[in-house]
Amino acid sequence: MKIGIIGAGNIGGNLTRRFRGLGHTVFVANSRGPESLADLAAETGATPVSVTEAARSGDVVIVTIPEKNIPDLPRELFAGVSDSVVVVDTGNYYPQQRDGRIAGIEDGMVESRWVSQQLGRPVVKAFNNIYAEHLLKLGKPAGSPGRIALPVAGDDERAKSVVLKLVDELGFDAVDAGGLDDSWRQQPATPVYAADFDAEGVRRALASASKDRRPEWRAKSGAGAV
Numbered sequence: 001m002k003i004g005i006i007g008a009g010n011i012g013g014n015l016t017r018r019f020r021g022l023g024h025t026v027f028v029a030n031s032r033g034p035e036s037l038a039d040l041a042a043e044t045g046a047t048p049v050s051v052t053e054a055a056r057s058g059d060v061v062i063v064t065i066p067e068k069n070i071p072d073l074p075r076e077l078f079a080g081v082s083d084s085v086v087v088v089d090t091g092n093y094y095p096q097q098r099d100g101r102i103a104g105i106e107d108g109m110v111e112s113r114w115v116s117q118q119l120g121r122p123v124v125k126a127f128n129n130i131y132a133e134h135l136l137k138l139g140k141p142a143g144s145p146g147r148i149a150l151p152v153a154g155d156d157e158r159a160k161s162v163v164l165k166l167v168d169e170l171g172f173d174a175v176d177a178g179g180l181d182d183s184w185r186q187q188p189a190t191p192v193y194a195a196d197f198d199a200e201g202v203r204r205a206l207a208s209a210s211k212d213r214r215p216e217w218r219a220k221s222g223a224g225a226v
């Protein structure tokens with residue numbers, strides 16, 4: 001597959017490593033431009049590109065940058081990109097540690113619904129609840145005891161099935177976590193977040209999640225607005 005990755009940090013870098021290891025063609029971008037990705041390119045064989053090129057290069061495009069930077073992406077990033085291209089959001093909202101106040105989310109919008117609105121595209125939410133290092137190192141063949149499972153949420157069943165398959169290829173059981181409006185069940189502070197459960201554990205954790213956003217996962221009053 002051709003995979004575009006926007007963001008080359010902890011998650012984007014490790015997804016580049018893993019997808020290249022599986023033989024996929026990867027186009028990777030960051031905020032500083034392709035020259036700054038020479039080391040990652042040399043290590044993995046991925047092609048460094050601009051953000052706009054990454055959005056136009058994949059059958060799947062993974063957006064994996066801090067939530068607060070989503071509005072900085074080029075306007076019309078996906079204009080003209082075929083509807084068949086699957087866009088994946090790995091993001092999490094960290095208002096107190098990193099992102100400041102994002103009004104839409106504070107007002108109750110599901111995090112990935114806000115990202116989808118900003119991008120002007122449907123997204124599939126995946127890879128947001130596992131540590132980057134575990135994504136790199138803890139994948140196992142299908143059927144292995146204790147294989148970690150990852151929830152995948154999205155409204156388009158075809159797009160979701162593409163991502164469910166990629167999750168399995170990476171060495172994780174893939175659990176259909178419902179539509180995008182259900183994806184609060186895998187946001188930070190929920191039972192499934194960074195828990196490394198197996199498939200049964202993921203299903204149980206999603207079912208037992210509570211929708212309340214606790215104060216420590218809300219922006220402090222006066223924090224910068226996005």
Ligand SMILES: NC(=O)c1ccc[n+]([C@@H]2O[C@H](COP(=O)([O-])OP(=O)(O)OC[C@H]3O[C@@H](n4cnc5c(N)ncnc54)[C@H](OP(=O)(O)O)[C@@H]3O)[C@@H](O)[C@H]2O)c1
Binds near residue numbers: 012129
């Ligand atoms: N770290 C984890 O274990 C983990 C796990 C699951 C989910 N997540 C979530 O996944 C997202 C990415 O996390 P991360 O830890 O990989 O972040 P990170 O290590 O801080 O890397 C962020 C990447 O995004 C790029 N970037 C920032 N603004 C950009 C812009 N406007 N245009 C293009 N690229 C931009 C940065 O490029 P430059 O370096 O050039 O600025 C950098 O490559 C976050 O929402 C995070 O909460 C993280």
